[in-house]
Structure formats: structure tokens, C-alpha cells
Amino acid sequence: MNIIIVGCGKVGRSVTEQLSKEEHDITVVDIRSDRVEMTVNTVDVMGIVGNGASYEVLTEAGVKKAHLLIAVTGSDELNLLCCLVARKAGGCHTIARVRNPEYSRQVALIKEDLGLSMTINPEYAAAMEISRILRFPSAMKIETFAKGRVEILQFRIQKNSLLANYAISEISTKLGLDILVCAVERGGEVFIPNGNFVLEVQDLVHFIAPPKKAGEFFQKIGVDTHQVKDAMIVGGGKIAYYLAKQLLNMRIKVTIVEMSKERCEQLSDMLPQAMIIQGDATDETTLMEEGLPYTESFVALTNLDEENILLSLFAASKSRAKLVTKINRVNFNEIIDNMDLGSVIYPKKITTDYILQYVRAMQNSIGSNVETLYQLADGNVEALEFYIREDSPVVNIPLETLKLRENLLIGCINRKGKVITPRGQDMIQVGDTVIVVTTNQGLRDIKDILQS
Template identity: 55%
Template sequence: MQIIVVGCGNVGQTLTQQLSKEGHDITVIEENSNVLQYVVNSYDVMGIVGNGASYSIMKDAGIESADLMIAVTESDELNLLCCLIAKKAGNCHTIARVRNPIYKKEINFIKEELGLSMVINPEEAAAGEADRLLKFPSATKVETFSRGRAELVKFIVTKNLRICDKALRDIPDDLKKQVIISVVSRDNEVFIPDGNFILRAGDEITIFGSSRNTLTFFRKLGLPTAKVPSTIIVGGGETGFYLAKELISIGIKVTLFEKDASRCKELSELLPQALIINGDGTDKDMLLEEGITSVGSFVALTNLDEENIMLSMYVKSINPKAKIITKVHRVNYGDIIGSLDIGSVIYPKNITADRIVQFVRGMSASKDSNIETLYKLNDERVEALEFIVRKGSPVIDVPLAQLNLKKGILIACINHYGEILSPTGASVIKDRDSVIVVTTHTGLKDINDILEN
């Protein structure tokens, strides 16, 4: 597809990198010529220096023939204006990054009036990911497929679990029938495991299954499945606000630290059921006074990555049972963070870019593939794709054990008219089923691509 990206900040660069890698024709618009030059040289895309809200700049970028325009500058108003101009000049799909909570109340009106295809709020998206993790404290990551009916859940294998030091084929049937263990990450290596693969303590494994079966699987393993009872959040920015509001709505006790006194006053009015503390959340004495050693979870949401990481390490050392979530902006910290025991890490710019990329894949699916959803896993070394199976496909009505699958491919889940199935070798795929495939291959566009020629 022909795509125009306005704004080359963190999100814009991540988007450009991902969409270019997936074969789209990308033109980027950015006012800072040095930043633009870096992006053009790094990702082999077209670049135009200028204001994305300029009609002439949009024309130079090819708006009249573009399929999609994505505005991710730092200004909400500029992003919305870019979308308005793009819609009038090219009648293409438009996506805007909008961060101001004031607009959230009116977002449906704005979308309808401006004809936006999608609005993404980075802080709200990051809070949503943290919220899912606090509802499912045993997990390090939770994503949904099949419109929420199926879940991808990551967690760490510990020595005391029934599945530790067992080959997959020897895992007890009461566990095996619940979910499919589809990816294993060990010592910086990633595996799509077969029945002979032996799970070890410290492995991070990815499972697929229905929400109900995933809960049953965790319960049978003896892992916590109930939401955390309480949380301490450090950082009262928009992400902290959105997260606190959601947690309060489901009965979780929230204590929130914020250094800025005027922001504390504002948060006290917006979140009357939360305990808002005007203080430095990095102050150990204050944390101890507010019960950090016994709290159910801790979320570090300051604007400093180093501060968040150090805070999480400290809390882990004094309250090892707490569910810990750490916000990190710089993805290049990934290798270092991976070696630290600081629970779940959320990357706001990646979350934002991933949501937009999923929308783009949905658009592409209607054109030249049947991909419904796609997630990149394990530092983009693994893909989880949801395909819609169409009539005439050679995978239909053939037992999975008889399919000649390419190496590095696993069928993780089948959605048959809303019923989520964890497949066995005897399972068959039917017309109009959606099928989740986990693979180390890239570029799969059709369910038929999983088969050897």
C-alpha cells in the first residue's frame, strides 16, 4: 500500500521501520531535516521536509493516490488537521495520534466528523496493557485474538511447576488439553517446540487458548489467577491516570505518587477513590510508609526509564511476591532489561505503533491476504498470525497431523464459529474458521502458505 507518515518522533520512526519492512511504499513528512535524513537513510523510504498540515506538502507526498495517511506528531491538533486535509485532498484512510484526555470524551464525534479510520492514544494504550497484566498477575504479557475470545499469554516457568523438566508430550493431559504451548524463549534463543521439547526453569513460554481454558491451566499449575487486590503507582501522568481509573472501576485499591502539587490536586478531583500522595515516589521511606512491602502490585510510570527500572528492582527486592510493571521508552534497553528480574515491561511507543500496524494489516488483508490479526513476538523473531480460512483451501477437512507443514510453524488455536479449540493432531479446519498460526517465518499472507509446496 502507499502510506504517508507525518511525524518522525519515536512512534513515527517505529512505524516507518515496521511498515517499510512489510513492503509498503512509505513517504514520511517531517519538519526537522536532520531527523528526516536519518529516517530516509535508515529505512529506505521517501522523505519530504515540511509541515504535514500543508496542502502543497501533502500533494508532493502523493496524497491524491495514497491509501493511508498516519499523523503521529507531538501535537494532537496538528494530527487532526493533517487528517482533515488528507481526507479532503486524497479521500484516503486516516489515523491520528491523540493524547489529550479532553478529546477522549469527544473522540467518537471527532472520528465521525473528520472521517478518521482510527484514533490512538499512547498513554491509554499503555495503561490498557498494564491493566490486562494486573488482572492476570501470573502473566508477563497478555494479548487477545479472535475479537477477545482467544488469548496469548506469556509467563515464566519456575522449578515448582508441574511442567518444569518435562517434555511437552509428557505434560499431564489435564493441562495439555487446556492450551497450546507455542513459543519458548531460553537464553536469548527462541523455539517453536515439538513434543520432545523439555521445559526448563527460567523459560518464558507463550500459550494460546480460550480465556476460560487459560484460567483453568494457570489454576491447575497453582499460579494466581485473581486480579491483584492493591497497587502503588509512581507517576501521575496520563498513563497513571488512565490506569488508576480502570483499576478503581474493578475494585483494586490504588495509591498514586505524584511530585507536582497542582497535578495532585487535579488527580484528587478526577480520582476521588484513589489515595493521591504529593511526594517523590523514589523516596524509599515514603514507599515503606505506604505499605510497599505488602502491596499486591507496583507500577513505575515516571518519565525517566532509569528511575523506573531502579524503582522496580528495589520493590522486587523487598516485596518479591508483588506483580511489577515497568514503563520504558527506549527499546534499545531491551537486552539489558531482559537480564533483570523486574516483571513485565511496557514500551508505549511500541504499543502505539503495534496498534496502528495491526490496522494496516487489516487493510492489507482485504486487498491481498486473509490475515485478520498479526503480532510480532520475542523481539520480532516470531509472528502469531490469525488467518480467515476461505473455501477451497487445501487445509480444510484434513487432520492436522496429515498436513505437510513447513518447519517452524505451529497451529496454536482454531476458532470455529466462536468456539475456541486447542488443536490436536486429529483436529480439522473448516471453511470460515479462523486459525492462529505461530511461526518463525515472515511474509506469510495466506493460510495456504503454511504448507510445503
């Protein structure tokens, strides 16, 4: 597809890199020549220096032949204007990043009036992911599918875990649980396991199950399943606001530590039920006085990755809190994975996943659209949810007879609200949503799960 991406900041470059890997024809636009030059030199794309809301600039970028324009500059207003001009000039699909809480309350109206195909708010999406983790602190990460009926949860096997040295086929028989292990990370490698795969201490395990069954699973292996009672959030930015609002709705006590007096006053007005503390969180005395040793969760959301890492390491040394650490840069994944940072959240990865999901749905040829897409295991594994709208080569055939690609697992079938953990005799039907987990990149249609 022909895609124009306006904005070459962190999110813009991340989206550009991923879509370029999937062989789309991409043109990037930014008012800063250094950003355009950096993007063009690192990714095989065209670049134009100019204002993405200018008709002349968009025309030069090929808007009249473009299938999609993605506006991810640092300004909500500019993003919306870019999309409006693109719709009028070329009639293409448009996606806008909209971050301001004031606009977020009017998303439906904005989308309808401006003809937007999609809006994405990285901070809100990150806050929702963190709230899911704090609801279920035993998991390091939780991704939702089938409108919340199914989740993929990630956890690490500890030294005394019941699962250590278990073959995957034994989990259902010995524990009496209907869950499916869909990916395992071990020593820098990623496996899509079969039933004979034996779990080991320190394995990072991804499993798929409905929320209730996931809770039963953790209980049976002796892991606490209760949501946290309180949360200490460091940093009072947009993610902190969205997260605090969600946690308060979940009846979780919230304390926010923020340096800026002006921002503290704003948060006090917007979040009257939360405790807002003006102070320097890098001063350990501040955190200790505000109850760090006793808090059940600690969320580091400052604008500096280094500061968030240090704060989480300090919290780990002084408390037993569930840790959540926000990281903006993804260059040092291997080092970060070896630190005791709890659940690590990458807002720009979340944004990229949502946009990829939409792009693949646009490309679909026979209507079995990608409804949901998440990248797991540092982008080495994709979990995709397909909606089966029409007959295809996978429909009404027992799964055991399908010639599936290697390193691919059908993790779940959702049929009219009923969640099915698939076995060999089960069949995919029109109207189902099907969750597929694979190390194969770029699946766009349900038929792509078959060997070519």
C-alpha cells in the same frame, strides 16, 4: 503500498522501521529537519521537511497516489488535521494517534465525522495491557484474541516448577489440561516447539488458552491466579490515569505517587476514588511510608526509563509485589530482560502492532484478513489472528495434511464463539478465526501459512 508517515518521533520511527522491513514505499514528513534526516539515514525511505497538515507538503509527499497516511506527531489536533487534509486531497485511508482523554471519549464521533480509518491511543492501549496483567499477575504478559475468548500468556518456569523437565506432549496427559505451548524463549533463542520439546528452568514460555483454562493451568502447577487487591502507581501521566480508571472499575485499590502538585490536583478531580500522593518516588522513604512492603502490585510509569528501572528494582528488594515497568526505548532489550523488572511494557511497540495489523488487513487479497497481530519474544515471533471470509487452500482440509511452513503453529480455531485447540483431524472452515504463531515475518493472508 504507498504510505505517508507524518511525525518522526519515537513512535513514527518505530512504525517507519517496521513497515519499511515489509517493503512498503514510505515517505516521512516532519517539521524538524534533524528528525527527518535521522530517519532517512537509518531507514530506506523518502523524507520531506514541512508541516504535515499543509496541502502543498502532502502533495509533494505524494498524497494523491498514497494508499495510507499515518499521523503520529505529538499533537492530537495536528494528527486529526493531517488526516482530514489527506482525505480531502487524496482520498486515502488515514490513521491518527489521539492521546488526549477528552478526545478519547469522542473517538467514534471523530472517526465518523473526519472519515478516519482508525485511531490509536498508545497510553490507553498500554493501560489496558497492564490491567490484564494485574488481573492475572502470574503471567508476565497477556495478549487477547477472538474478542477476549482466547489469550496468549507468557510466564517463566521457576526452579521448583512442576513443568521443569516436562515434554510438551506430557502437559495435556499428565495435567489433564487442554492448552497449547506456542513459543519458548531460551538463552537468546526462540523455538516454536513440537510435542517432544522438553521445558527447562528459566524458559520463558508462551501458551495459548481461553481465560478459564489458563486459570486452571496456573492452579494445577501451583501458581496463584487471583487478581491483585491494590496497586501503587508511580507517575501520574496519561497511562496512569487510564490504568487507574480501569483498576478502580475492577475494584482494585489505587494509590498514585506524583511529583507535580498541579497534576495531583487534576488527578484528584478525575479520580476521586483513588489515593493521590504528592511526593518524590525516588525518595525511598516516600514509598516505604505509603506501604510499598505490603502492596500487591507496583507499576513504574514515570517519563524516564532509568527511573522506572531503578524504582522497580527497589520495589523488588522491599516487597513481593507484582512489578510492571514502562520502557520507552527498546535498544537494550537483552539487558532489560535479565533484570528483575516483572512485566515490561513498551507503549510504542503496542502502537506499531496495531498499525501493522491494519496495514496487513488492507493488503489482503482474498479476504482472510489479519484481525489481530502481536509481536512476541522481542519481535522474533508474531501471533496473528486471521478471519476466514472466503474459500482458500487451507479450508476443509485436515490440519495434519496441510503442508505448513516450518516454525509455524496453528494455535487456535474460534468457531462461532467455540474455542478449539486444534488437533490433526480438525479443519479450518469459512467463518472461523484462526490464530497462527510463527517466527516467519510478514504473513498477510491465511494462505501464507502454507509452503510455497
